[in-house]
Amino acid sequence: GAVVSQHPSRVICKSGTSVKIECRSLDFQATTMFWYRQFPKQSLMLMATSNEGSKATYEQGVEKDKFLINHASLTLSTLTVTSAHPEDSSFYICSARNLREPGGTEAFFGQGTRLTVV
Amino acid sequence: AQTVTQSQPEMSVQEAETVTLSCTYDTSESDYYLFWYKQPPSRQMILVIRQEAYKQQNATENRFSVNFQKAAKSFSLKISDSQLGDAAMYFCAYSPPSGGGADGLTFGKGTHLIIQP
Numbered sequence: 001g002a003v004v005s006q007h008p009s010r011v012i013c014k015s016g017t018s019v020k021i022e023c024r025s026l027d028f029q030a031t032t033m034f035w036y037r038q039f040p041k042q043s044l045m046l047m048a049t050s051n052e053g054s055k056a057t058y059e060q061g062v063e064k065d066k067f068l069i070n071h072a073s074l075t076l077s078t079l080t081v082t083s084a085h086p087e088d089s090s091f092y093i094c095s096a097r098n099l100r101e102p103g104g105t106e107a108f109f110g111q112g113t114r115l116t117v118v
Numbered sequence: 119a120q121t122v123t124q125s126q127p128e129m130s131v132q133e134a135e136t137v138t139l140s141c142t143y144d145t146s147e148s149d150y151y152l153f154w155y156k157q158p159p160s161r162q163m164i165l166v167i168r169q170e171a172y173k174q175q176n177a178t179e180n181r182f183s184v185n186f187q188k189a190a191k192s193f194s195l196k197i198s199d200s201q202l203g204d205a206a207m208y209f210c211a212y213s214p215p216s217g218g219g220a221d222g223l224t225f226g227k228g229t230h231l232i233i234q235p
């Protein structure tokens with residue numbers, strides 16, 4: 001299957017600082033990537049859809065200015081958590097679908113990033 | 119909006135036995151995709167099995183099979199010959215038809231599967 005790499009796997013930052021998380025598709029091109037957030041012992045919630053070369057599409061209730069998404073190439077999307085606060089602490093997961101696969105049905109996931117804001 | 123419901127927060131099964139995880143969903147679409155993902159303690163999401171709604175035949179992958187009831191909007195996962203490595207969170211997920219891969223997944227709340235040795 002296709003590989004999606006996410007970095008870093010863990011990050012601790014001070015309140016008020018910004019943190020950037022990278023998501024790369026290693027062996028396929030992804031015009032669309034997805035960012036999810038997962039709280040402890042809860043499900044994955046779609047935050048936004050990252051579109052290569054255009055603005056991201058955010059789900060209702062997700063602050064665009066807080067969670068900046070950039071999809072500058074077909075293999076890289078970044079999520080920047082700006083002015084992070086303790087309530088932003090969570091597990092963030094990216095995924096991408098392989099366009100070469102018929103219907104692009106399967107979503108491949110990164111390893112996730114555990115963000116802790118202190 | 120689509121919703122996915124997993125009514126079993128936790129299930130326990132003896133090793134080598136069979137267990138069924140339940141999932142129901144709500145959609146107004148006639149064509150869509152359904153998935154079961156496994157999330158072990160590493161938290162890496164792993165695809166277990168998928169089903170295209172237009173296919174009547176239930177998907178199977180080795181010890182994993184689904185019972186897809188389109189009219190009832192039910193999509194249960196059966197794990198046969200359970201193994202210790204099957205212990206994980208299992209998420210049911212829905213995706214609308216997406217030729218361009220442009221849609222994210224809607225996940226259920228998950229079922230924590232415990233395998234008793």
